[in-house]
Amino acid sequence: MHSVRIVIFFWLSGALKNINKVSSENNDSLPVKINIQKPANLSDEDYVKQTTDFWTDERLNAAIPVPIIEKNPLPTVENSTDTITFNKNERPTLVQGTLPASSIMSRRAGYPNTVGKVYFVDRSSLYSCSASVVTADNKDLIFTAGHCIYSTTNYAFVTNFIFIPQYHNNTRPYGTWVARSLYAISSWTSYLDLNYDVAIVLLYTSSGQHIQDIVGSQAVGFNYGHSATVYSFGYPINYANTEIMTYCTNTKYFPSYSNYTGDAVSCTMNQGCSGGPWFQSFTFSSLSGIQTSVNSFIRTATPNVMYGPYFGSTVLSLYNRAKVDSGTTSSAAPHYIFSGIYLLLFGLLQKFFQSLYLN
Numbered sequence: 001m002h003s004v005r006i007v008i009f010f011w012l013s014g015a016l017k018n019i020n021k022v023s024s025e026n027n028d029s030l031p032v033k034i035n036i037q038k039p040a041n042l043s044d045e046d047y048v049k050q051t052t053d054f055w056t057d058e059r060l061n062a063a064i065p066v067p068i069i070e071k072n073p074l075p076t077v078e079n080s081t082d083t084i085t086f087n088k089n090e091r092p093t094l095v096q097g098t099l100p101a102s103s104i105m106s107r108r109a110g111y112p113n114t115v116g117k118v119y120f121v122d123r124s125s126l127y128s129c130s131a132s133v134v135t136a137d138n139k140d141l142i143f144t145a146g147h148c149i150y151s152t153t154n155y156a157f158v159t160n161f162i163f164i165p166q167y168h169n170n171t172r173p174y175g176t177w178v179a180r181s182l183y184a185i186s187s188w189t190s191y192l193d194l195n196y197d198v199a200i201v202l203l204y205t206s207s208g209q210h211i212q213d214i215v216g217s218q219a220v221g222f223n224y225g226h227s228a229t230v231y232s233f234g235y236p237i238n239y240a241n242t243e244i245m246t247y248c249t250n251t252k253y254f255p256s257y258s259n260y261t262g263d264a265v266s267c268t269m270n271q272g273c274s275g276g277p278w279f280q281s282f283t284f285s286s287l288s289g290i291q292t293s294v295n296s297f298i299r300t301a302t303p304n305v306m307y308g309p310y311f312g313s314t315v316l317s318l319y320n321r322a323k324v325d326s327g328t329t330s331s332a333a334p335h336y337i338f339s340g341i342y343l344l345l346f347g348l349l350q351k352f353f354q355s356l357y358l359n
Contacts, residue, residue: 029196029314031321032189034157034182044180048204051178055119055162057170063119063126065237065272069147069297071194071307090223090313095135097219097288098212107166107173111245112287113215115233115277116165116174118144118201120158122151128242130234130276131163131201134291135217136323138202139210140180143220144275145294146188146197157182163203165215167235169243177203177211183322185314195261197296198309199275200322221290222316224280226254226263232306234276234295236269248306252278252293255307263293267306270298278308 038047104113114133119126129148134141142163150157161179164172183200187193203211232248239246248267255264265278274296279289293308309315 029317030186031318032184032186033321033325034184036159036161036180036182044204048178048206051160051162052176054160055176059126060119060128060170063128065235065242066127066129066148066274067271068274068295069152069194069197071297071299092224093222093316094290095220095319097290098135098217100216101213104215108168108245110284110287111166111247112218112233113166113174114218114288115245116163117167117235117242117245118142118148118161118163118275120148120162121160122158123154123156127158128235128272129274130272130295132233132277132291133165133211133215133217134220135212136319138323138326139212139217140203140205140327141217141319141323142201142203142211143277143291143294144199144201145296146184146199147192147296148275149182149199149201150184150189152192157184161201163201163211165211166245168245169240174215175206177206180204180327181322181325183318185318187314194297194307195259195309196314198294198311198315198318200318202322202325202327204327216288218277218279218288219290220311220319221280221292222311222319223313224290224292224311226252226310228252228280228292230265230278230280230292231282231289232265232267232269232273232276232278232295232308234269234273236271236273238268238270242272252308255302260307261312262296262307262309264302264305264307266304267295268304269295269306273306 042050116131118129118131129144131142131144134143149161163177165174179201181202185196185198187196228251229249230252233245235242235245248265248269250266252263252265276295277291278293280292282289292311295306296308298306
């Protein structure tokens with residue numbers, strides 16, 4: 001009997017190791033979705049009102065701009081021999097931008113209506129970041145940084161998330177929009193991997209209207225080149241104390257750091273600009289461009305340089321999953337959830353047979 005237990009025990013141990021290996025290999029870059037948990041007694045409309053009411057002008061003013069990540073351990077030697085290579089067969093993918101349903105002028109000349117400020121609660125602290133509306137089937141989608149929805153200090157998703165398009169000096173020209181779902185990449189939530197410091201937030205409608213219909217949406221591009229003129233927008237603390245949108249513009253480049261696939265651009269914006277969009281082919285006549293990254297981190301070793309994750313196939317997968325999430329039907333759970341369940345079951349079985357063997 002003991003020999004049978006031993007065989008089963010080691011078979012399960014091997015199976016568990018194999019599943020762990022497969023899980024690690026297949027799940028590091030999968031979408032992680034969190035539906036906003038609202039009290040059971042509240043309808044969507046009541047929850048939106050409750051969250052909007054929470055963000056009084058006093059709380060907006062009290063919010064701290066999220067410190068932009070400072071990642072100095074990255075290699076300082078350019079053109080490392082350990083540089084990650086790219087799949088040359090990946091073709092660029094473009095999703096065109098849209099105009100609002102009714103023609104509206106930018107409330108602040110020269111600045112896109114699609115860019116705005118986000119606010120959220122991380123435990124009991126109030127914070128702000130930047131974000132932008134991009135085209136999606138559900139018309140509810142904004143891009144921001146991963147560290148603006150998943151805390152780098154508390155290792156948990158934030159709460160009470162709102163978006164204020166073209167926020168300006170404590171005004172909300174196009175209203176307050178409340179998050180209904182948060183999307184990140186598992187490599188960010190598991191390892192805080194800067195290659196995946198990007199997030200998608202889906203918003204509730206407001207008075208039955210979608211954010212995309214109100215302010216329009218920017219185009220979004222994936223697998224684009226690593227050299228292009230970009231305009232980086234955001235709400236940094238070193239410009240009007242995050243109260244006014246501003247931008248940097250320069251030619252982005254691939255910094256060739258070991259194990260980093262993102263790009264860099266000369267920019268002096270600081271904390272609060274996190275999550276703000278990088279637009280290629282941006283024109284002031286249309287106030288539109290193609291979003292290909294977000295403001296992510298800086299390094300003291302390379303002052304006045306902003307880094308942003310590469311919008312490659314992983315971010316495209318995240319976008320493809322989120323863009324069709326209407327919030328009206330339950331979609332299939334991400335693969336990593338099922339893998340986690342399998343691992344839990346095998347872990348329990350392993351412990352069970354361990355106890356049999358020890359007895």
